[in-house]
Amino acid sequence: MGSTRTGRRWASAWVAGGLSLVLAVLSGYAAVGGWRQAGILDRVAADSGNTDAYQQVAFLAGWETALLQSALDEPTGPERRQVVEVGVLVRAATVKMAGVDRDHEQRAASIAQSRTELQPAIDTYLAQLRRGDTAGARATLETVIEPRSASLMGDVLTELNLHLAAHARYQAAAQHESRLLWWGGVASFVVGLIVLALFLFSIRSHRRRVETMAATDALTGLPNRAAFTARAGLASADGETDTTVLTVNLDGFRDVNEQLGHQIGDLLLIEAGERLRASMREHDVVARIGGDEFAVLLRDGDSALGEALAARLTAAFDQPFLIGEVTVDLEVSIGAATARDGDDVTTLLQHADMAMREAKEHRLGFHRFSGDHGQDTAARLTLLGDLRRALDSGGELTLHYQPKIAMDTGEVAGVEALARWQHPTKGWVSPGEFIPVLETTSLIHRFTDRVLRVALTQAREWLDGGHRVAVSVNISTRSLLDESFPDRVAELLTETGVPGDQLCIEVTEHSVMSDPATAIEAMRRIRALGVRTSIDDYGTGYSSMTYLKLLPLDELKVDRSFVQDMTNDRSDHALVESTVELGRNLGLTVVAEGVEDAATASALRELGCDVAQGFLYAKPMPAEAVTERLGRRTVESPA
Ligand code: C2E
Ligand code: CA
C-alpha cells in the first residue's frame, strides 16, 4: 500500500515537472517569436517605405516623359516650364529613393545617377525648344532622352516589383508567425491551467497526507484513538444507535515485549493489527487505541454480529505468530458494548473496556457489557444515599482482615483490611459492588479516610497487645491521585501513633498507569513516611518493566486469577514464576493472593514466593478472630 502511494506521488511529481518544462519552453518560444515578429514588422515597414519611394519615382518620371512630349507639340505652352519643375521633383525622388532603399542601395544609386546624367540632355532639349529648333529638339528627345528614360523607367519598375514581392513575403511571414504565436499562447494557457490544477491537487493531497498522519497510528498504520473516537462520534451523530464497539486486548503481550524485546513486540503488534483488519469486514473501523489495545467499530443493527465477529477474531489468533525465528502464541480478550440512548463514544468505549477486562480476568475470551455491572441510575443513586448514611452513622461499615502468611515460617506476615458493609435491608453488600459506586463521587475520600482510621486504630490495638502486625489497606485510584492524600496518611499515623512501617497501601496497576506521574509522586511521599507500598492485582494491567523500576515499591501481589489456576495452566504458572523472579531482582516482596489449595501452596513455595494469602490459610475475618489467631503466635502451615 505504502509503495503504490509513493509511486503515485513520484509519477505526479514527474508529470508536474514535465509540464513545467513544457510551459517554460512555450514561454521562451513566445519571447523569441515576439522578438522575431517585431523584426519582421520592421522589415514590412521598411519595405513599404521602399515601394512608396519607387512608386513616387515611377509616377513622377512618367509625368515628366509626358510633359517632355507635350512641350514638343506646343513649345510655347506651360508644359515647358512644368518640365523644369517636375524634373526637380523627379531628381529629388530618385535621391530619396536611393537614400531609403537599404537592400538594393547600389541599384537605387545607379538609377538616381542615370537620372542625373539625363539632365544635360533635357536641358539641351529645352534650349532647342526655346530657340525654336523643333527638329533638333525632336532628334534629342527621340534619340537621347526617350531611350534613356525608358530604360530608367524599366529599372524603377523592376525594383518596385522586387520590393513589392519582398513586402508580400514578409507580410505572409509575419502572419504565419503571429498565427504560431497565437497557438503558442493557447498552448501555454492550457499547460498553465494543467500545472495550476496539479499544484492545487498536490497541495490538497499533501494536506490530506498530514491529516492522515495525525489520525494514524504510526506503527500499524491503523487509525489511532482520536480518529476512532471521531469516527464513532460521527456514527452516533448520524443517529446510528446500534453502534457496537469491540475492544480487543492481546493477552500476555506485555510479557512478550519484556522478554523478547520491543522490536519483536512492535512486529507482533503490526501483525496483530493486520490479522484484526483481515478478520473484520471492509466497512468496520479497526483502530489501535493503546499499547496492546485495539478497537473495532461495528455500525450494524444486529448486535449478535459482535459475537460472530469476535469469534472470527479469536480464531484468527489461533495460528501462532512467526516473527523472524521466534514463534509466539497470543490470545485475545474481547469486550463488546452496544450504544443505548444517550451513550456517547467515551461511555461506549469505557463499557467495552470494562467488558474486556471482565473477559480477561475470567478467561472468557469474549464478554459483552450488560449494563447491570454499572447498575441503572436509580438503583445507583439509592445505593449512594445509603452509603452516605452509612458513612455518617458508622455502624454499618466495618473491616475484616485476611492474614498474609510468610511461606518460609508460616507466620502471619501481616493482614489485609477488607471493607464490609452490612446494609440494613440488603444484608452484606460486597465491596466489589459498592466501591465502584463510591468511586464515582468524592465520597470515596471519606470512605478511604474511614478505612485508614479504623485499620490504624486496630493496628495500634494489636501493637498494644504485643503483636506487630502490619495492616494492608486498599486505596482506590481517586484517593491515590488526590493531592492531599499523603498528608492525610501522615496525619492519621500521628493521630493513632502507629509507626509507618506497620501500614502498607495496596494500589492497582490500573490506577498507577492511569496517571503515572501523579501516582509515583504520591507513592514517593507516602513511602517517605516509612509506609510500605504494594501493587495489587499484578498481571492484569499494563505496567511495564520500566515503570516497575521507577515506582517507589515494596511489594507485588500476583492477581488471584493467575494463582488459582497455576498448577493447571502453564502460562499462569509462567507469569507467577516470572513475577517471583522479577520481585527478587527488584528487591520486592512477592505475595500470591487467592491461594485455595495445598498444591498451589507447594508450587508457590517451590518457586520461592515470599508470602501467600487465600482461603487455604484464612478467610477475611473480624479483628477479634485475628487477635485470637495471633494469640497462637504462629499459624500452622497446612501444606
Ligand atoms: P482485592 O484487593 O483483590 O482483595 C482480595 C479479594 O479476594 C477479597 O475480596 C477477598 O475476600 C478475596 N479472596 C481472598 N482470598 C481468596 C481466595 O482464596 N479465593 C477467592 N476466590 N477469593 C479470595 P473482597 O473482600 O470481596 O474484596 C474485593 C475487592 O474489593 C478487593 O479486591 C479490593 O479491590 C476491593 N476492596 C475491598 N476493601 C476495600 C477497601 O477498603 N478500599 C478499597 N478501595 N477497595 C477495597
Ligand atoms: Ca488488595
Ligand code: CA
Ligand atoms: Ca488483589
